Amino acid sequence: MLRILLLATVVVSGADSSADITLVAVGSHGTILRTTDGGDNWSQQPLNITRELRAVDFVDPELGWTSGMFEFQTTTTSLATMRYTLDGGLSWRDADFQTMQNNFMVNDINFFNSSTGWIVGGLGNVWCSCNGGLSWAKQYPGESSDFNGVEFVGTSRGWVVGGTIVHTADAGRTWTTQYRLSNAQSTDVDFVDEYEGWVVGTSGHGILHTTNGGATWSGQPYPGPAASL
Structure with missing residues (x-):
């Protein structure tokens, strides 16, 4: 039996009723699932890859991207998997990742x-x-x-998180470390805007919250054991 681990889900479009919400989920073995009825029924989208997909994002009901583990091109070269869709996830096309460095895995x-x-x-x-993802420049x-997560509000201010929280105010030309996690x-x-945001992570810090764009971060309590979020 093929076990599928869904690693990312995004709302593609929605209406007043949950029955009208379209979602796309991606995960292991190159799996892409799509629902148009709020999750009551899912269909698997054809995609000729076997590598794990770890991220998915849409900017409107039609245009979206997914990416994840690298695919082996030759015995010495491997490039990150990346596909894009122009029809809300019904079909997916290859994105050229030749500008990407070898053995790079996309997490978000x-x-x-x-x-x-x-x-x-x-x-x-x-x-x-x-x-639109046709070529990429290292920033x-x-x-x-x-790094495991990235979030931009506008085209200038953004945050990237992993073992540290780093921030840019100039579209990635320069970055500063706002917070460094310990273990x-x-x-x-x-x-939600350029001031208020949240970061989640492994046990040891749980949920971090800021109301000043990341200049300071404070922990927020949450129910349950101190496990990974």
Whole structure:
């Protein structure tokens, strides 16, 4: 039996009723699932890859991207898996990742609009695209630990999280470290505006909250055991 681990889900479009919500979920073995009735019924989308998909993002009901583990191109070369859709996830096309470094694994994607987006992942790197993911430029020199989440509010202010929380106010041209975790990893980040946001992660810090754009962070209590979030 094939076991599928769903690693990311995104709301593609929605209406007043949950029965009208379209979602796309991605996971292990190159799996992409899609529902148009709020999750009551799911269909698997054809995709000729076997590598794990770890991230998915849509900027409108039609245009989206998914990416994850690297695929082996030759015995010495492997490039990150990346596909994009123009029809809400019904079909997916290859994205050219030739500009990406060898053995790079994508953990998260965040596109602000149809052209400008960021990816983060293994080796503590941040990459940016200004042409809808057709080519990518490295923006951050890398760290010893992976980056797991990325969030931008507008095209200038963004945050990337992993073993540290780093921030840019100039679209990624420069980055500053806002918070460094001790023996823990942040797994995701979300901001509602340029001031208020949350970071979640492994046991040891749980939930971090800021109301000043990340200048300071404070822990928030949450129910349950001190396990990974």
